[in-house]
Amino acid sequence: MEDYLVKALAHNGFVRAYAVQATNTVAEAQRRHDTWHTSSAALGRTLVGGLLLGATVKGDDKLTIRIQGDGPAKGIVVDANGKGEVKGYIQNPHLSLPLNEAGKIDVRGAVGTQGMFSVTKDLGLKEPFSGQTPIVSGEIAEDFTYYLAISEQIPSAVGLSVLVNTDDSIKTAGGFMIQIMPGADEETIAQIEEQLKKTPRISTLLDEGLTPEEILKGLLGTEELNILEKLTVQFKCDCSKEKFGEAIIALGADEIQAMIDEDHGAEAVCSFCNNKYEYSEDELTALKEEALGGN
Numbered sequence: 001m002e003d004y005l006v007k008a009l010a011h012n013g014f015v016r017a018y019a020v021q022a023t024n025t026v027a028e029a030q031r032r033h034d035t036w037h038t039s040s041a042a043l044g045r046t047l048v049g050g051l052l053l054g055a056t057v058k059g060d061d062k063l064t065i066r067i068q069g070d071g072p073a074k075g076i077v078v079d080a081n082g083k084g085e086v087k088g089y090i091q092n093p094h095l096s097l098p099l100n101e102a103g104k105i106d107v108r109g110a111v112g113t114q115g116m117f118s119v120t121k122d123l124g125l126k127e128p129f130s131g132q133t134p135i136v137s138g139e140i141a142e143d144f145t146y147y148l149a150i151s152e153q154i155p156s157a158v159g160l161s162v163l164v165n166t167d168d169s170i171k172t173a174g175g176f177m178i179q180i181m182p183g184a185d186e187e188t189i190a191q192i193e194e195q196l197k198k199t200p201r202i203s204t205l206l207d208e209g210l211t212p213e214e215i216l217k218g219l220l221g222t223e224e225l226n227i228l229e230k231l232t233v234q235f236k237c238d239c240s241k242e243k244f245g246e247a248i249i250a251l252g253a254d255e256i257q258a259m260i261d262e263d264h265g266a267e268a269v270c271s272f273c274n275n276k277y278e279y280s281e282d283e284l285t286a287l288k289e290e291a292l293g294g295n
Ligand SMILES: [Zn+2]
Pocket: 237, 238, 239, 240, 270, 271, 272, 273, 274, 275
């Protein structure tokens, strides 16, 4: 099944809800970065959260999520946009920690419990919007919820989950975000809280074959969903040999000459998608010419 996200309104428009099936997206990230199970879950949850936050901005607008904790994962960076595209990496892809006391993947053990959760949004304005909150959980979904409550002042419930196979590949991945608009009545809020407690993890529901629409109906306790949009989502990186070439030019002619003399070439690796770009001596010479102010 193709990955997609649904945006919906419910309860007379007082509840905004998003759900995403992101199994292929997270699987692609897992393959590209060769993540082991704890790193897969940590990066996967952040990618899913990125898709959900990305769904709140317009098409070309983009955002970056950085989770910088004191755990062995070191740092997680995810870029997402309003078109359903996401990319990201975890600084330590090779973590396979023992399961936690609940028998689940120990994402908190990887991320840590101290540090910062930050979001930068480029909404096409002069100044990017930027907000940050301390890590409160390390399990990531709670950290998204806390960020939304404190930094964006939107009361939300966020669920992010990734099921990992024993060979470290991804079985299912997905998530939801429910936001309560001002003026929602207490009864609606109580009903949703009750449903949230009863609902199993999204990855389990996806594994059972439920669609994002069905998951939202269950979470919101209503059949009456006003689906606003259905968006295809995917792992996508916009890097290119040309872009890395510009970065090499920016290093300056002396540095490029050193690459030619010492290494007889250069290799650039994209941290977001792990694509590699090779530059021959001739190509470096051409870049050096540009650095010197040639065409
Ligand atoms: Zn890339």
